[in-house]
Amino acid sequence: MMDGIHDLGGVQGFGPMQHSANSLSYKPVFHENWEHLGYSLLFLGAGELGLFNVDELRHAIERMEPRQYLTSSYYDRIIVGVASLFVEKGAVTRQRLEELAAGAYPLALPLGAGRAASPPHIPFQSGERVRVRDEHFNGHVRMPGYVRGKHGVVVHRTTHEWPFPDTVGHGLPSASEPTYHVLFTTQELWGDAADAGTVVVDLFGSYLLKA
């Protein structure tokens, strides 16, 4: 959701990286015997059963109470999101989940309305300068807050199209549109309070205006 706790890009205060490059092997992929259920039950619901889509899952996680979001492990957040959707879609009840888990089973907070796409009438071209819409809305969005209102340059328009997350993330049907890889300087995003460099964000045309 816009301005949610998950929108972490550029947020200050987190500590140093604990990882040292090339110090880990890929396996074991999962560290605890329940973690694989996060993804496998997600794709059971999203693929096999067709009950929901991945944007709805992302949004369900965004709808977690912020303190719960920050203190839950990664796969725990997936479990909360997937369980919330199975309950909201009527496949299982929260009461049954609490009985089986023998404890409280916190789920995502209620879903809001969502919004329709508003893609540009003329698609943007590579090399074109664009401005991210300076807007606020209550619902799922895939525009990180740190680019809101900022200027950048299109470096790629995808040849593939996808439904608009702000619509399908709320379980509503949507037409598809390409996305744009938009290059920003860190100077544009955070002024001098950043390392010099560039950031490319993959943005739906509905988030963009001609600069």
Next chain:
Amino acid sequence: MNDHSMNTVASASDRAFALKKALEEQALVPEGYIETFTEIMENDFDPANGARVVARAWVDPTFHQLLLTDGTAACAQFGYTGVQGEYIVALENTPTLQNVIVCTLCSCTAWPVLGLPPDWYKSFEYRSRVVREARTVLREMGLDLPKEVEIRVWDTSAETRYMVLPFRPSGTEDWTEEQLASLVTKDVLIGIARPELPALQPRVNQ
């Protein structure tokens, strides 16, 4: 819910298995579905796949060109397609450009070529900081790049899935594709490390 014990939040493990059980009670879990999908996640998705793609691009100029113009088609030649890999874009490093991948909003990654994302990639530290202070974050993880190298961070905020195409280290001119692939780790494919010849790189315990 009047029972005091029911107010205590169940553990993540108990909640995960409760969800599985509740879905099974509704006959919503096909026989073997979870086992098969988990097997794919653990064995089919693997950064060794991305390493093979990079090595091929280093030895085959036609494939190199295809990888840069249509990464999805290039990866599909190896069978690396499917969920979280439907639109793959390869990002080519040069001596003066280092590409780095992140997903600030969640944890999106090109599963078929990079494998599932590692814990550090999903950490709040990486997600919050790498877009804003990439040079510092890379240095903390052991990659101290000279000032003249631009660091370009790609935020996986929609459905494009990225892989980094590093530049081939000198001194590998007579190497086989398989030998070359061994230089390309998961961290190299994400962009927080550069391929280095074993002799120049202290081995780290796995």
